[in-house]
Amino acid sequence: MKIFFDETQKERGKINTNYSILRDSLRSEGFEVEIYNDFPISEKALKCDVFVFACPDGSKLGKNEIDAIINFVERGGGLLVIGNAGGDRGLRTNTNEILNRVGIEMLSDQVKDEANNEFNMPTHPVIKDLIGHPICQGVSEIVVVAGCSVRGSSKMRGIAKTSPNAEPPNVPVVVAGEHKGGRVVATGSYRLFSNYGAGLSLRNNRTFAMNVFRWLSRSDTGKAPSPATAKVDAIVPPKSKPIEASVKPSPIPPPPTTAVTPRTSSVATQRPTTASDQNVILEIERLRSEISEMREIIARLYSDSLGYLQEMKEEVRSMLDYIRTKEG
Numbered sequence: 001m002k003i004f005f006d007e008t009q010k011e012r013g014k015i016n017t018n019y020s021i022l023r024d025s026l027r028s029e030g031f032e033v034e035i036y037n038d039f040p041i042s043e044k045a046l047k048c049d050v051f052v053f054a055c056p057d058g059s060k061l062g063k064n065e066i067d068a069i070i071n072f073v074e075r076g077g078g079l080l081v082i083g084n085a086g087g088d089r090g091l092r093t094n095t096n097e098i099l100n101r102v103g104i105e106m107l108s109d110q111v112k113d114e115a116n117n118e119f120n121m122p123t124h125p126v127i128k129d130l131i132g133h134p135i136c137q138g139v140s141e142i143v144v145v146a147g148c149s150v151r152g153s154s155k156m157r158g159i160a161k162t163s164p165n166a167e168p169p170n171v172p173v174v175v176a177g178e179h180k181g182g183r184v185v186a187t188g189s190y191r192l193f194s195n196y197g198a199g200l201s202l203r204n205n206r207t208f209a210m211n212v213f214r215w216l217s218r219s220d221t222g223k224a225p226s227p228a229t230a231k232v233d234a235i236v237p238p239k240s241k242p243i244e245a246s247v248k249p250s251p252i253p254p255p256p257t258t259a260v261t262p263r264t265s266s267v268a269t270q271r272p273t274t275a276s277d278q279n280v281i282l283e284i285e286r287l288r289s290e291i292s293e294m295r296e297i298i299a300r301l302y303s304d305s306l307g308y309l310q311e312m313k314e315e316v317r318s319m320l321d322y323i324r325t326k327e328g
Contacts, residue, residue, distance in 0.1 A: 001217045004036035004048040009061065009093070013054025013082060013190045021195045025206065026213060043068040050078040050216045053095060055190035060094045070101050073182035078216030083188045085110035085123075085146045102179040103153030104186045111147050111173055111188070113166040118143045118202060126203065127173060129161040135176055135185070135211040136160070143202040147189030150175045156184070176215070183216050 003026060005015045015023040015033060023033045038045040040062055051072060061069075073079050081095050081104075088096050089108035096105055113125035124145050130136040136159055144160070149171040152158060158172025174187040191198050193209050200206040 001030070001050070001219055002032040002034065002048040003050040003052065003213065003217070004034055004046065005052045005054055006036045006041070006056075008037055008039045008041060009053065009056035009059040011054045012057050012084070013052075013193060018194050018196065018199075019054060021200055022193050022209060025200075025210060029210065029214075031213065031217070041065040041068055043071050046072045046077065048077070049218075050080065050213060052080045052082070053098075054082050054193070055084050056091065056093045056095060058092045060092075061097065066098050066101070069098055073102065073184060074180040076181040078182060078218075079184045080212065080216060081106075081184070081186045082190045082193065083148055083150075083186075084190055085148050085188070087148045087188065090148075099184075099186055102184050103156045103177070104175050104184065105151055106186060106188055107149045107151065109148050109168065111144060111149055111162050111166060111168065111171070113163055115165045116163050118145075118198070122167075124198060125162060125166055125173075127160045127162065129163065129170075131157065131159050133157070133159045133176065134215045135174075135208065137211060139204040139208045139211065141203045142192065142205050142208045143198070144173045144187070144189040145191035145198040145202075147173055147187065147192070149173060150186050150188050152177060152186075155179070176212075183218070185212050185216060 005011070005013070005019070005023075007014065013019045015035060026033050034048075036045075036048075036051070042065075046068065051069065069079065079098075079102075081099060083095065083106045084091060087106040087108040088094060099105055110123065111125055112122040114122050116126045116128070118124040118126055124143055125147075126141055127144055128141045130139055130142075142160060149162070149168060150158070151172060152175040156175050156177035158174070159176050160174040161170055161172050162168065164170055173189065174185065176183070176185045178184075192205055193199060200209060
Protein backbone atom coordinates (compact mmCIF):
# COMPACT_ATOMS: atom_id res chain seq x y z
CA MET A 1 0.00 0.00 0.00
CA LYS A 2 1.37 3.39 -1.00
CA ILE A 3 0.64 6.71 0.69
CA PHE A 4 1.48 10.08 -0.87
CA PHE A 5 1.78 13.17 1.35
CA ASP A 6 1.27 16.22 -0.83
CA GLU A 7 3.80 19.06 -0.59
CA THR A 8 2.62 21.19 -3.54
CA GLN A 9 0.33 23.32 -1.35
CA LYS A 10 2.81 24.49 1.32
CA GLU A 11 1.47 21.97 3.84
CA ARG A 12 2.32 22.42 7.51
CA GLY A 13 2.55 18.67 8.08
CA LYS A 14 5.70 17.25 6.46
CA ILE A 15 6.81 13.63 6.69
CA ASN A 16 10.50 14.51 6.99
CA THR A 17 10.03 16.93 9.89
CA ASN A 18 7.01 17.17 12.19
CA TYR A 19 5.30 14.07 10.73
CA SER A 20 8.39 11.86 10.74
CA ILE A 21 7.18 9.60 13.57
CA LEU A 22 3.89 9.09 11.75
CA ARG A 23 5.90 8.25 8.64
CA ASP A 24 8.06 5.70 10.49
CA SER A 25 5.02 4.18 12.22
CA LEU A 26 3.29 3.71 8.87
CA ARG A 27 6.40 2.17 7.34
CA SER A 28 6.67 -0.23 10.27
CA GLU A 29 3.16 -1.41 9.34
CA GLY A 30 4.26 -2.13 5.77
CA PHE A 31 3.04 1.07 4.08
CA GLU A 32 5.15 2.84 1.49
CA VAL A 33 5.22 6.53 2.41
CA GLU A 34 6.42 9.16 -0.05
CA ILE A 35 6.35 12.88 -0.70
CA TYR A 36 4.19 14.00 -3.63
CA ASN A 37 5.50 17.15 -5.33
CA ASP A 38 4.36 16.79 -8.94
CA PHE A 39 2.78 20.18 -9.73
CA PRO A 40 0.07 20.63 -10.84
CA ILE A 41 -1.62 17.60 -9.30
CA SER A 42 -2.83 15.23 -12.00
CA GLU A 43 -4.79 12.00 -11.92
CA LYS A 44 -2.05 10.28 -13.91
CA ALA A 45 0.54 11.08 -11.23
CA LEU A 46 -1.60 9.88 -8.32
CA LYS A 47 -0.20 6.36 -8.37
CA CYS A 48 -0.99 5.64 -4.75
CA ASP A 49 -3.64 4.12 -2.51
CA VAL A 50 -4.01 7.08 -0.13
CA PHE A 51 -3.45 10.78 -0.85
CA VAL A 52 -2.96 13.23 2.04
CA PHE A 53 -3.31 17.00 2.31
CA ALA A 54 -1.64 17.70 5.66
CA CYS A 55 -2.92 21.24 6.25
CA PRO A 56 -2.27 23.34 3.12
CA ASP A 57 -1.31 26.90 4.04
CA GLY A 58 -1.85 29.95 1.82
CA SER A 59 -2.19 27.97 -1.41
CA LYS A 60 -5.19 27.17 -3.61
CA LEU A 61 -5.87 24.22 -5.88
CA GLY A 62 -6.87 24.70 -9.50
CA LYS A 63 -10.10 23.28 -10.92
CA ASN A 64 -8.25 20.62 -12.93
CA GLU A 65 -6.40 19.54 -9.78
CA ILE A 66 -9.66 19.23 -7.84
CA ASP A 67 -11.18 17.17 -10.67
CA ALA A 68 -8.12 14.89 -10.65
CA ILE A 69 -8.41 14.32 -6.89
CA ILE A 70 -12.13 13.57 -7.07
CA ASN A 71 -11.56 11.14 -9.95
CA PHE A 72 -8.83 9.47 -7.88
CA VAL A 73 -11.31 8.94 -5.03
CA GLU A 74 -14.13 7.75 -7.28
CA ARG A 75 -11.97 5.04 -8.80
CA GLY A 76 -11.12 3.65 -5.36
CA GLY A 77 -8.51 5.90 -3.76
CA GLY A 78 -8.40 7.04 -0.14
CA LEU A 79 -8.25 10.77 0.64
CA LEU A 80 -7.26 12.39 3.95
CA VAL A 81 -7.74 16.16 4.25
CA ILE A 82 -6.32 17.78 7.38
CA GLY A 83 -6.96 21.39 8.36
CA ASN A 84 -6.45 23.74 11.29
CA ALA A 85 -8.39 26.21 13.42
CA GLY A 86 -10.05 28.78 11.18
CA GLY A 87 -10.58 26.37 8.29
CA ASP A 88 -10.14 27.63 4.73
CA ARG A 89 -10.60 31.24 5.75
CA GLY A 90 -7.87 31.11 8.37
CA LEU A 91 -5.44 29.23 6.13
CA ARG A 92 -6.35 31.09 2.90
CA THR A 93 -6.96 27.79 1.10
CA ASN A 94 -9.78 26.14 -0.84
CA THR A 95 -9.79 22.54 0.38
CA ASN A 96 -13.55 22.82 0.90
CA GLU A 97 -13.89 22.83 -2.88
CA ILE A 98 -12.67 19.23 -2.76
CA LEU A 99 -14.60 18.27 0.35
CA ASN A 100 -17.88 19.80 -0.82
CA ARG A 101 -17.79 17.46 -3.84
CA VAL A 102 -18.02 14.46 -1.48
CA GLY A 103 -20.41 15.97 1.08
CA ILE A 104 -18.02 17.41 3.70
CA GLU A 105 -17.20 20.93 4.88
CA MET A 106 -14.57 22.28 7.28
CA LEU A 107 -15.91 25.27 9.21
CA SER A 108 -14.02 28.49 9.90
CA ASP A 109 -14.08 28.16 13.68
CA GLN A 110 -12.02 26.74 16.53
CA VAL A 111 -13.22 24.07 18.92
CA LYS A 112 -12.61 24.75 22.63
CA ASP A 113 -13.58 23.03 25.84
CA GLU A 114 -13.17 24.67 29.24
CA ALA A 115 -13.97 21.49 31.20
CA ASN A 116 -12.50 18.62 29.14
CA ASN A 117 -9.06 19.44 27.83
CA GLU A 118 -5.36 18.60 27.94
CA PHE A 119 -2.77 20.71 29.84
CA ASN A 120 -5.64 22.86 31.20
CA MET A 121 -5.86 24.47 27.76
CA PRO A 122 -9.35 24.88 26.26
CA THR A 123 -7.84 24.85 22.73
CA HIS A 124 -6.77 21.21 23.41
CA PRO A 125 -10.20 19.57 23.86
CA VAL A 126 -10.33 15.93 24.85
CA ILE A 127 -12.81 14.12 22.60
CA LYS A 128 -14.58 11.13 24.17
CA ASP A 129 -17.73 10.96 22.04
CA LEU A 130 -16.55 8.37 19.49
CA ILE A 131 -18.95 6.26 17.45
CA GLY A 132 -18.67 2.60 16.50
CA HIS A 133 -16.43 2.85 13.44
CA PRO A 134 -13.25 0.94 12.42
CA ILE A 135 -11.23 4.14 12.85
CA CYS A 136 -12.34 4.30 16.50
CA GLN A 137 -11.41 0.70 17.32
CA GLY A 138 -9.27 0.56 20.45
CA VAL A 139 -9.75 4.31 20.99
CA SER A 140 -11.50 5.78 24.03
CA GLU A 141 -10.35 9.39 23.72
CA ILE A 142 -8.30 11.67 21.50
CA VAL A 143 -7.01 15.22 21.78
CA VAL A 144 -7.80 17.58 18.92
CA VAL A 145 -5.34 20.47 19.12
CA ALA A 146 -6.11 23.88 17.59
CA GLY A 147 -8.76 22.31 15.39
CA CYS A 148 -11.90 23.41 13.60
CA SER A 149 -15.22 21.59 13.43
CA VAL A 150 -16.24 19.52 10.41
CA ARG A 151 -19.69 18.57 9.14
CA GLY A 152 -20.80 15.99 6.64
CA SER A 153 -23.79 14.69 4.73
CA SER A 154 -25.72 11.58 5.71
CA LYS A 155 -23.10 9.43 3.95
CA MET A 156 -20.22 11.23 5.66
CA ARG A 157 -20.48 10.48 9.37
CA GLY A 158 -19.06 12.46 12.24
CA ILE A 159 -17.07 9.79 14.09
CA ALA A 160 -15.63 12.03 16.84
CA LYS A 161 -17.61 14.87 18.44
CA THR A 162 -17.07 17.61 21.01
CA SER A 163 -18.74 17.40 24.43
CA PRO A 164 -22.01 19.19 25.33
CA ASN A 165 -19.92 21.76 27.26
CA ALA A 166 -17.59 22.53 24.37
CA GLU A 167 -17.66 25.51 22.04
CA PRO A 168 -19.32 24.67 19.69
CA PRO A 169 -21.07 21.78 21.48
CA ASN A 170 -21.75 18.30 20.08
CA VAL A 171 -20.13 18.93 16.70
CA PRO A 172 -17.92 16.56 14.68
CA VAL A 173 -14.16 17.15 14.57
CA VAL A 174 -13.54 14.10 12.35
CA VAL A 175 -15.78 12.99 9.49
CA ALA A 176 -15.40 9.78 7.46
CA GLY A 177 -17.35 8.11 4.69
CA GLU A 178 -17.35 6.45 1.30
CA HIS A 179 -17.76 8.25 -2.00
CA LYS A 180 -18.45 5.97 -4.95
CA GLY A 181 -15.41 3.65 -5.08
CA GLY A 182 -13.24 5.50 -2.56
CA ARG A 183 -13.03 6.61 1.05
CA VAL A 184 -12.55 10.07 2.58
CA VAL A 185 -11.57 11.32 6.04
CA ALA A 186 -11.46 14.99 7.05
CA THR A 187 -10.28 16.48 10.34
CA GLY A 188 -9.58 20.04 11.39
CA SER A 189 -6.42 19.39 13.48
CA TYR A 190 -3.09 18.76 11.76
CA ARG A 191 -1.42 18.71 15.17
CA LEU A 192 -3.20 15.45 15.99
CA PHE A 193 -0.67 13.65 13.74
CA SER A 194 2.42 15.59 14.84
CA ASN A 195 5.63 14.37 16.52
CA TYR A 196 5.65 16.93 19.26
CA GLY A 197 4.11 17.53 22.68
CA ALA A 198 0.51 17.98 21.55
CA GLY A 199 0.32 15.29 18.89
CA LEU A 200 0.69 11.52 18.57
CA SER A 201 1.84 11.12 22.18
CA LEU A 202 -1.47 12.32 23.65
CA ARG A 203 -4.16 9.90 24.87
CA ASN A 204 -5.09 7.49 22.00
CA ASN A 205 -4.02 9.79 19.16
CA ARG A 206 -1.49 7.40 17.66
CA THR A 207 -3.90 4.44 17.57
CA PHE A 208 -6.54 6.70 16.04
CA ALA A 209 -4.09 8.00 13.40
CA MET A 210 -2.99 4.51 12.37
CA ASN A 211 -6.63 3.38 12.16
CA VAL A 212 -7.35 6.27 9.79
CA PHE A 213 -4.74 5.04 7.32
CA ARG A 214 -5.74 1.39 7.64
CA TRP A 215 -9.35 2.28 6.91
CA LEU A 216 -8.55 4.60 3.99
CA SER A 217 -6.30 1.99 2.38
CA ARG A 218 -8.79 -0.83 3.10
CA SER A 219 -6.10 -2.69 5.02
CA ASP A 220 -7.95 -2.43 8.35
CA THR A 221 -8.03 -5.89 9.87
CA GLY A 222 -8.98 -5.11 13.42
CA LYS A 223 -5.49 -5.75 14.76
CA ALA A 224 -3.94 -3.37 17.24
CA PRO A 225 -1.13 -1.15 15.96
CA SER A 226 2.36 -2.56 16.32
CA PRO A 227 4.73 -0.86 18.76
CA ALA A 228 6.17 2.39 17.44
CA THR A 229 9.64 2.23 16.02
CA ALA A 230 10.49 5.34 18.02
CA LYS A 231 9.22 7.13 21.12
CA VAL A 232 6.35 9.34 20.08
CA ASP A 233 7.37 12.21 22.32
CA ALA A 234 10.90 12.56 21.02
CA ILE A 235 12.67 13.91 17.99
CA VAL A 236 14.25 10.94 16.28
CA PRO A 237 17.05 10.61 13.74
CA PRO A 238 16.50 8.86 10.42
CA LYS A 239 16.75 5.12 10.15
CA SER A 240 20.30 4.10 9.42
CA LYS A 241 22.86 1.52 10.37
CA PRO A 242 23.76 2.25 14.00
CA ILE A 243 27.24 3.52 14.67
CA GLU A 244 29.01 1.38 17.25
CA ALA A 245 29.83 3.23 20.44
CA SER A 246 32.81 1.06 21.34
CA VAL A 247 36.10 1.27 19.48
CA LYS A 248 36.79 -1.85 17.48
CA PRO A 249 40.31 -3.11 16.80
CA SER A 250 41.47 -1.89 13.42
CA PRO A 251 41.66 -4.54 10.71
CA ILE A 252 44.79 -2.84 9.38
CA PRO A 253 47.84 -5.02 10.21
CA PRO A 254 50.97 -3.39 11.63
CA PRO A 255 53.61 -2.28 9.14
CA PRO A 256 56.38 -4.74 8.22
CA THR A 257 59.52 -4.66 10.32
CA THR A 258 61.92 -5.30 7.47
CA ALA A 259 64.13 -2.48 6.26
CA VAL A 260 63.17 -0.61 3.14
CA THR A 261 65.59 -1.09 0.25
CA PRO A 262 66.79 2.25 -1.18
CA ARG A 263 65.66 3.06 -4.71
CA THR A 264 68.30 2.52 -7.34
CA SER A 265 66.53 4.49 -10.01
CA SER A 266 65.08 8.02 -10.21
CA VAL A 267 61.90 6.59 -11.71
CA ALA A 268 59.60 5.13 -9.04
CA THR A 269 58.40 1.63 -9.74
CA GLN A 270 54.69 0.88 -9.17
CA ARG A 271 54.17 -1.47 -6.25
CA PRO A 272 51.39 -4.08 -6.72
CA THR A 273 48.32 -3.75 -4.44
CA THR A 274 48.65 -5.94 -1.37
CA ALA A 275 46.12 -7.26 1.13
CA SER A 276 47.28 -4.54 3.51
CA ASP A 277 46.42 -1.83 0.96
CA GLN A 278 42.98 -3.32 0.41
CA ASN A 279 42.30 -3.25 4.15
CA VAL A 280 43.28 0.41 4.27
CA ILE A 281 40.87 1.19 1.42
CA LEU A 282 38.05 -0.71 3.12
CA GLU A 283 38.66 1.12 6.40
CA ILE A 284 38.58 4.50 4.64
CA GLU A 285 35.29 3.61 2.93
CA ARG A 286 33.81 2.52 6.25
CA LEU A 287 34.78 5.82 7.87
CA ARG A 288 33.35 7.78 4.94
CA SER A 289 30.06 5.90 5.28
CA GLU A 290 29.86 6.60 9.01
CA ILE A 291 30.63 10.30 8.46
CA SER A 292 27.86 10.46 5.84
CA GLU A 293 25.38 8.86 8.27
CA MET A 294 26.38 11.31 11.01
CA ARG A 295 25.80 14.23 8.64
CA GLU A 296 22.31 12.89 7.86
CA ILE A 297 21.51 12.62 11.57
CA ILE A 298 22.70 16.19 12.22
CA ALA A 299 20.68 17.50 9.27
CA ARG A 300 17.59 15.62 10.49
CA LEU A 301 17.92 16.95 14.03
CA TYR A 302 18.31 20.48 12.69
CA SER A 303 15.22 20.11 10.50
CA ASP A 304 13.16 18.60 13.34
CA SER A 305 14.23 21.41 15.65
CA LEU A 306 12.93 23.98 13.17
CA GLY A 307 9.63 22.11 12.95
CA TYR A 308 9.37 21.96 16.73
CA LEU A 309 10.01 25.70 17.07
CA GLN A 310 7.36 26.43 14.43
CA GLU A 311 4.77 24.39 16.31
CA MET A 312 5.68 26.04 19.61
CA LYS A 313 5.23 29.42 17.92
CA GLU A 314 1.75 28.38 16.78
CA GLU A 315 0.99 27.07 20.28
CA VAL A 316 1.88 30.43 21.85
CA ARG A 317 -0.14 32.29 19.22
CA SER A 318 -3.16 30.08 19.94
CA MET A 319 -2.85 30.70 23.68
CA LEU A 320 -2.55 34.48 23.17
CA ASP A 321 -5.62 34.50 20.91
CA TYR A 322 -7.58 32.64 23.56
CA ILE A 323 -6.46 35.04 26.33
CA ARG A 324 -7.39 38.08 24.21
CA THR A 325 -10.82 36.56 23.59
CA LYS A 326 -11.39 36.11 27.32
CA GLU A 327 -10.17 39.61 28.12
CA GLY A 328 -12.58 41.06 25.56
